[in-house]
Amino acid sequence: MRNAVEHEIRDLIRKRGQITFAEFMQACLYSPKGGFYSDRSNRINEHFGTSPASHPAFGALIARQLEQMWRLLGEPTVFHLVEVGSGDGGLAQAIVNACRLSFPQFARSLYYVAVDYQPPIYQSPGHALNRTDENDGAFPSNVQATSTEVHWVRADGLSSFRNVAGCILCNELLDNFPFHRFVIQEGNIKEVFLMLSGDNLVEVFDDPSSPAIEERLKGLRVSLTEGYRGEVCIALDDWAAQLSRALERGFVLTIDYGELAEDLYSPGNAQGTMVCYRQHKATNDPYRHFGLQDITCHVDFTSLIQLGEQYGLSTVGLTRQSGFLQNLGFSALLEGLRGQSISAARAEFESMALMTLVEPEEYGDFKVLAQAKGVGLGSTLLGFEGKEQ
Numbered sequence: 001m002r003n004a005v006e007h008e009i010r011d012l013i014r015k016r017g018q019i020t021f022a023e024f025m026q027a028c029l030y031s032p033k034g035g036f037y038s039d040r041s042n043r044i045n046e047h048f049g050t051s052p053a054s055h056p057a058f059g060a061l062i063a064r065q066l067e068q069m070w071r072l073l074g075e076p077t078v079f080h081l082v083e084v085g086s087g088d089g090g091l092a093q094a095i096v097n098a099c100r101l102s103f104p105q106f107a108r109s110l111y112y113v114a115v116d117y118q119p120p121i122y123q124s125p126g127h128a129l130n131r132t133d134e135n136d137g138a139f140p141s142n143v144q145a146t147s148t149e150v151h152w153v154r155a156d157g158l159s160s161f162r163n164v165a166g167c168i169l170c171n172e173l174l175d176n177f178p179f180h181r182f183v184i185q186e187g188n189i190k191e192v193f194l195m196l197s198g199d200n201l202v203e204v205f206d207d208p209s210s211p212a213i214e215e216r217l218k219g220l221r222v223s224l225t226e227g228y229r230g231e232v233c234i235a236l237d238d239w240a241a242q243l244s245r246a247l248e249r250g251f252v253l254t255i256d257y258g259e260l261a262e263d264l265y266s267p268g269n270a271q272g273t274m275v276c277y278r279q280h281k282a283t284n285d286p287y288r289h290f291g292l293q294d295i296t297c298h299v300d301f302t303s304l305i306q307l308g309e310q311y312g313l314s315t316v317g318l319t320r321q322s323g324f325l326q327n328l329g330f331s332a333l334l335e336g337l338r339g340q341s342i343s344a345a346r347a348e349f350e351s352m353a354l355m356t357l358v359e360p361e362e363y364g365d366f367k368v369l370a371q372a373k374g375v376g377l378g379s380t381l382l383g384f385e386g387k388e389q
Contacts, residue, residue: 059094
């Protein structure tokens with residue numbers, strides 16, 4: 001039985017003749033008629049976990065990096081922290097708690113804004129995330145008082161944000177930006193479109209819908225063999241522009257799975273990196289379970305870096321999550337478990353949860369990118385002090 005999202009996609013194809021995969025993905029993930037991210041329960045029930053959900057230590061270690069950023073900015077009275085794609089607030093909760101406990105001076109300056117497509121409506125009594133702001137996403141540029149409450153904003157990006165002085169934080173956000181798919185045919189770049197053949201949804205290859213697709217691939221100088229299939233997220237261009245307009249002075253911290261272009265578009269990824277998640281299982285078929293499965297691909301960090309520099313965001317560091325967290329004190333935190341008054345079983349459980357943050361087959365191979373604007377750095381950011389850059 002077809003659901004509302006599938007009907008929406010079919011109606012769009014009938015109207016236009018064919019649609020791009022990016023348009024298909026937009027409907028599957030974000031349609032108000034039942035897109036995957038329109039229903040918050042999908043994120044909890046249908047997806048694999050995330051670093052913040054694995055252990056609050058993830059947020060605690062990021063808090064240490066944020067505190068150093070605050071000091072590098074001259075310890076301003078107000079430090080704006082804007083987390084985009086904040087989900088259920090788990091990372092925000094962990095960061096706020098860590099700042100209160102370990103960095104009380106920084107906590108007094110912290111103004112935390114959690115931005116999400118569908119922010120949680122209800123919060124439990126006494127929860128640190130106790131304010132929901134459903135305005136148009138405008139950032140309060142003239143804030144006078146601060147607190148470690150989290151101020152929720154309903155928005156799907158940063159287009160209406162300005163005057164951010166502090167840090168924009170994005171954890172596992174960009175991998176869900178709608179992307180275009182392409183294939184190399186007779187040496188030419190062809191885009192993957194979707195159309196109806198009778199009653200069946202089918203793929204067809206045609207000239208790219210936007211010159212930005214070819215320009216992106218040619219600009220990356222990657223060698224693509226006949227039959228190669230892959231993804232291009234041209235939405236990154238607009239995202240870099242949004243970041244630059246929103247950030248007045250400070251940093252951008254992006255954490256996600258992905259590679260530099262030479263690895264992303266290598267022969268080992270000749271069928272692309274797209275993957276779908278449903279009921280905690282990974283598949284490579286996006287044309288089923290419309291609106292009921294996540295669709296994602298690896299982030300192109302080369303393009304993210306290049307576009308950022310075009311828009312005035314200088315690259316401060318790029319490393320793996322494992323190295324980033326180790327530099328921020330992961331090993332000491334893990335060792336500290338042994339001194340706690342908890343059972344051996346509990347200690348083992350905590351240790352296993354912590355290790356998912358750094359193990360390559362879990363989250364350790366994620367990339368962490370730091371960018372800056374209007375900041376004269378006299379020292380390296382703590383998370384990027386190691387050799388792995």
